[in-house]
Amino acid sequence: MQQKPLKFDYQSTTPCSGRVLEAMQPYWNEIWGNPSNLQNRFGIHASAAISLARDNLAQCLHVSPERIIFTSGATEANNLALIGHARVRAIEEGRPGHVITMSTEHHAVLDPLKQLKNEGFRITELNPGSDGILSLKELEDAFEHDTFLVSIMLANNEIGVIQPLQKISILCQDRGILLHSDAAQAFGNLPINLDTLGIDLLTISSHKIYGPKGIGALVNRGNVPLQPLIWGGGQEKGMRAGTLPVPLVIGFSKASEIAIKDLDQNNKRLSFLRNKLWNELSNQVSDLRINGCLKNRLPHNLNFTIGGIIGSRLHKFLKPLIVCSSSSACSNGSPSHVLMAIGRNPKEAESSLRLSLGRETTINDIEKAVTVIAKVVRELRS
Numbered sequence: 001m002q003q004k005p006l007k008f009d010y011q012s013t014t015p016c017s018g019r020v021l022e023a024m025q026p027y028w029n030e031i032w033g034n035p036s037n038l039q040n041r042f043g044i045h046a047s048a049a050i051s052l053a054r055d056n057l058a059q060c061l062h063v064s065p066e067r068i069i070f071t072s073g074a075t076e077a078n079n080l081a082l083i084g085h086a087r088v089r090a091i092e093e094g095r096p097g098h099v100i101t102m103s104t105e106h107h108a109v110l111d112p113l114k115q116l117k118n119e120g121f122r123i124t125e126l127n128p129g130s131d132g133i134l135s136l137k138e139l140e141d142a143f144e145h146d147t148f149l150v151s152i153m154l155a156n157n158e159i160g161v162i163q164p165l166q167k168i169s170i171l172c173q174d175r176g177i178l179l180h181s182d183a184a185q186a187f188g189n190l191p192i193n194l195d196t197l198g199i200d201l202l203t204i205s206s207h208k209i210y211g212p213k214g215i216g217a218l219v220n221r222g223n224v225p226l227q228p229l230i231w232g233g234g235q236e237k238g239m240r241a242g243t244l245p246v247p248l249v250i251g252f253s254k255a256s257e258i259a260i261k262d263l264d265q266n267n268k269r270l271s272f273l274r275n276k277l278w279n280e281l282s283n284q285v286s287d288l289r290i291n292g293c294l295k296n297r298l299p300h301n302l303n304f305t306i307g308g309i310i311g312s313r314l315h316k317f318l319k320p321l322i323v324c325s326s327s328s329a330c331s332n333g334s335p336s337h338v339l340m341a342i343g344r345n346p347k348e349a350e351s352s353l354r355l356s357l358g359r360e361t362t363i364n365d366i367e368k369a370v371t372v373i374a375k376v377v378r379e380l381r382s
């Protein structure tokens with residue numbers, strides 16, 4: 001009998017947890033009212049459920065509930081933060097200005113910034129060091145007289161490295177510059193306090209934390225002026241029109257509550273398993289190089305380059321045995337822009353693996369993954 005492949009791709013997405021599904025269940029066909037329609041009790045009931053879910057999510061983030069704008073996910077939240085604020089700013093100032101980001105951001109940040117470039121804004125993409133971390137000195141040198149926004153992700157989706165957001169925010173605040181952070185990978189996996197980190201706009205997503213797909217949020221801590229991207233019925237205080245998907249909002253809120261409650265315990269377990277995976281792989285396979293620093297890293301991420309093999313063959317051989325990623329789930333098959341930015345060449349980027357662990361990962365999975373990868377590399381090198 002053919003064995004199921006080992007699952008090591010939890011940064012791409014996660015399965016919806018049983019407790020989340022249970023919380024969502026009544027909102028499909030029992031409490032099915034439109035939360036924007038308060039003229040009947042179904043609508044009132046749905047609206048009350050949304051309020052409770054919003055309060056619950058706000059508590060997880062230590063912000064007040066009115067700061068949360070529900071969106072369809074992190075992509076939309078990033079678009080709303082970046083394009084939404086930049087357009088307001090250009091109207092206020094009478095001209096576009098300057099925005100700073102990193103070349104290792106997700107395309108959900110890089111592409112809206114490309115759109116802003118088309119609209120006349122100047123965008124600086126800073127490269128990290130070989131450890132994947134932004135140099136504060138480089139950031140300081142990149143500020144220009146009209147820089148109004150910096151967008152730096154909290155944790156990277158490919159190499160898992162955690163950026164020094166608190167220090168970055170101090171540099172921004174000193175100059176009156178706003179800070180946006182895409183925390184799609186960090187929320188639910190790292191403790192986040194927006195006040196302490198000094199983040200004005202924060203992007204989060206539900207499907208990375210065992211919640212449903214199709215829902216996320218932009219947290220507007222600083223009440224930053226934004227121009228909506230979607231116009232219609234005035235929902236989300238006019239910032240994001242459209243009937244709220246009640247079951248998804250409920251599921252997202254529940255998933256957040258569970259993730260935050262179990263965060264310390266999960267992180268300890270995951271970093272133990274991840275370190276075991278890395279140590280055993282390093283013992284059994286020669287010429288492995290970690291991508292990004294190991295220390296400031298998400299507990300469930302491992303990304304490394306395997307020397308002396310052809311990447312396409314590695315992925316072909318591993319495909320039936322282990323579900324993992326050569327790059328981010330959203331890339332189009334070209335070598336990872338993140339790995340290239342930290343100094344890997346295209347060939348090295350292609351012979352790299354991102355292994356991401358999840359709640360279901362067991363010590364047995366780790367041992368099997370080490371055996372599988374070591375065997376495949378041996379075959380490819382022989």
Ligand SMILES: Cc1ncc(COP(=O)(O)O)c(C=O)c1O
Pocket residue numbers: 011012072073074075076106108153156157182183184185205206207215216329330
């Ligand atoms: C860092 C980061 N930002 C944004 C996204 C897009 O998130 P969503 O699928 O919620 O739009 C992802 C998903 O892979 C991500 O990892």
